[in-house]
Amino acid sequence: MIQRIAAPLCALLLAPQAPAAQESVVDSLAYAEKRGEILALGELPEEYAIYLEAGEELAREGMHAEAHDLLTDLFAGLLDEPDDTAGYEDEFTAPAHDMPALTDVPDDIAAGTPDIEPADPLEWQLSAALSYDVFDDNYLVSTTGDTFGIDTALALDEIDDQPLNGNARVELAWNTGVRAVETISPYVYLSNTRGRLGVETDGSFVRDWVTYELAVEGEKKLGEDYGDSSDLARADARLEISSRPLEKIMSALLPVEFEGEYYRTQRSQYTSFAGVTASPTLELESKDFRKRAAFSGEIEYLRYHAAFDEDTEIRYGPRVVADLWANAFDAGIDLSYNWERYPRRHDPRLRRGLDGVLRFSIRPVGWLEGRIDASGLLERECYLDDSVDGYTHVTLLDSSEYTVTPFEYYSDTTLVSSYTLDGYGGEATAALEFFLPLGFSIIPSMYCEQRRYPRKSSAGDSVYYYLPLSISESYMACEPEAGIGFEQGPVQAGVAIAYRMEDIIHETYLEDSRSYKPSAEIQWSILTNLTIDATGEYEHRILESGLRENNISAYLSVSARF
Numbered sequence: 001m002i003q004r005i006a007a008p009l010c011a012l013l014l015a016p017q018a019p020a021a022q023e024s025v026v027d028s029l030a031y032a033e034k035r036g037e038i039l040a041l042g043e044l045p046e047e048y049a050i051y052l053e054a055g056e057e058l059a060r061e062g063m064h065a066e067a068h069d070l071l072t073d074l075f076a077g078l079l080d081e082p083d084d085t086a087g088y089e090d091e092f093t094a095p096a097h098d099m100p101a102l103t104d105v106p107d108d109i110a111a112g113t114p115d116i117e118p119a120d121p122l123e124w125q126l127s128a129a130l131s132y133d134v135f136d137d138n139y140l141v142s143t144t145g146d147t148f149g150i151d152t153a154l155a156l157d158e159i160d161d162q163p164l165n166g167n168a169r170v171e172l173a174w175n176t177g178v179r180a181v182e183t184i185s186p187y188v189y190l191s192n193t194r195g196r197l198g199v200e201t202d203g204s205f206v207r208d209w210v211t212y213e214l215a216v217e218g219e220k221k222l223g224e225d226y227g228d229s230s231d232l233a234r235a236d237a238r239l240e241i242s243s244r245p246l247e248k249i250m251s252a253l254l255p256v257e258f259e260g261e262y263y264r265t266q267r268s269q270y271t272s273f274a275g276v277t278a279s280p281t282l283e284l285e286s287k288d289f290r291k292r293a294a295f296s297g298e299i300e301y302l303r304y305h306a307a308f309d310e311d312t313e314i315r316y317g318p319r320v321v322a323d324l325w326a327n328a329f330d331a332g333i334d335l336s337y338n339w340e341r342y343p344r345r346h347d348p349r350l351r352r353g354l355d356g357v358l359r360f361s362i363r364p365v366g367w368l369e370g371r372i373d374a375s376g377l378l379e380r381e382c383y384l385d386d387s388v389d390g391y392t393h394v395t396l397l398d399s400s401e402y403t404v405t406p407f408e409y410y411s412d413t414t415l416v417s418s419y420t421l422d423g424y425g426g427e428a429t430a431a432l433e434f435f436l437p438l439g440f441s442i443i444p445s446m447y448c449e450q451r452r453y454p455r456k457s458s459a460g461d462s463v464y465y466y467l468p469l470s471i472s473e474s475y476m477a478c479e480p481e482a483g484i485g486f487e488q489g490p491v492q493a494g495v496a497i498a499y500r501m502e503d504i505i506h507e508t509y510l511e512d513s514r515s516y517k518p519s520a521e522i523q524w525s526i527l528t529n530l531t532i533d534a535t536g537e538y539e540h541r542i543l544e545s546g547l548r549e550n551n552i553s554a555y556l557s558v559s560a561r562f
Contacts, residue, residue, distance in 0.1 A: 035059075058070065172186055183202055194222055213236075251283045312344050338353050371432075379422070419456060440486050446480050482496065499515070537553045
């Protein structure tokens, strides 16, 4: 699925590369005031109107710092000060400025010929990366010493057999200056396991009432033992009709997305499909960008290849999203309820789920910030009466006749019953960040997760011959973590250690375990357009049975723009 582009490429190219502000509310307040100053000037030359629109797109996506810096740089000639970054009295108060009259604007600016160096319409982006992954899955080794074939079945051999992987990507971003085809970005990606060639583009029509994004890609798998059956072609497209250009408090949106993947050969995990999703939305946003709410309904249809036609899915349901930014805190909530129907499947035919996400961040003083992220779900799978050619999705036996008799005796049994399987659970992360001198910070956090899937062993007068059924395994997990962060100039880094406890409630398929997980990461902007990222994680896992795992993941990348 295509990720929505945050703003026109001109905004991304022209926005100064300033460090992100530590408080999003400061960003939104500063941006709202800067935007007000510019609107007070009256009608703008066409060149400046485009820049203001780009800043508003960035702000809609929550990128208030980038939007503020963009307007500060590009509108310096229209405002009194060329750079107002020194105008902040403190980190929670936006500065106040006197508004220049339009008659005070230099002649060349008022005439529509701003003295601003145009952005380079072409930008190259180069990146190269190395990754190292070793998964010590000794619990998949059978009593005979043979490794279980799940990795081969799911085409994961490249992870086990090739722990060291490398890739490189070259992309050209071309800002055409034409709204109908605003950007064109062809790219090439090559690794030791696959090669990709693709192009992305976007644009708008009818004064930005209609926008679109389009991406096509082809992929060639390298060195496969099963005949390159995973070669594929994919396409994604997104079309949105929106009333946002009216700049009203209430906007109506109709985004429609199309996606599809075609594989040379069909098999598990590599199945051709095509789908369409529509999400009519009503969005409300305050003029200062500090409050936002959206109400939408989503309808999705996914059609799979005939070889896996039973996965064909229809999904629909409502969704509510709300965000609030205030002087010392920000919060957001996302609630959705979905019906999922599988018209060609026999187990199950219907799934229903309620999902909710909550985030909250507060910074009562400059040296302390608290964050809470939580989510929860309720789900139900519905199994309906059905029998095809004498085969049923589950074998049920009449309880009055149930004995420990070999299964063959009941091979012709066709008793089937409608029943439901339920599940619920949630997860939450609470963290504190203490800001210290010299750019250091201490970050203790706690992550907890729980899933409950009650088992069903009978339906009406019938009992299950096999083990009781449930959606999944019930479990509870807790993971405290302590970390140290550093952010100073072009360097951002952090180290942490976590201890994870997993308690499996029913212990049918899984078992309890304890894990130690040290990790580290660093991002270093060596030059303005050259960045190095590195991450590493080690996990030592001890299972209740006594088996141990040692998993290692490391990643190093270098990216450059010019």
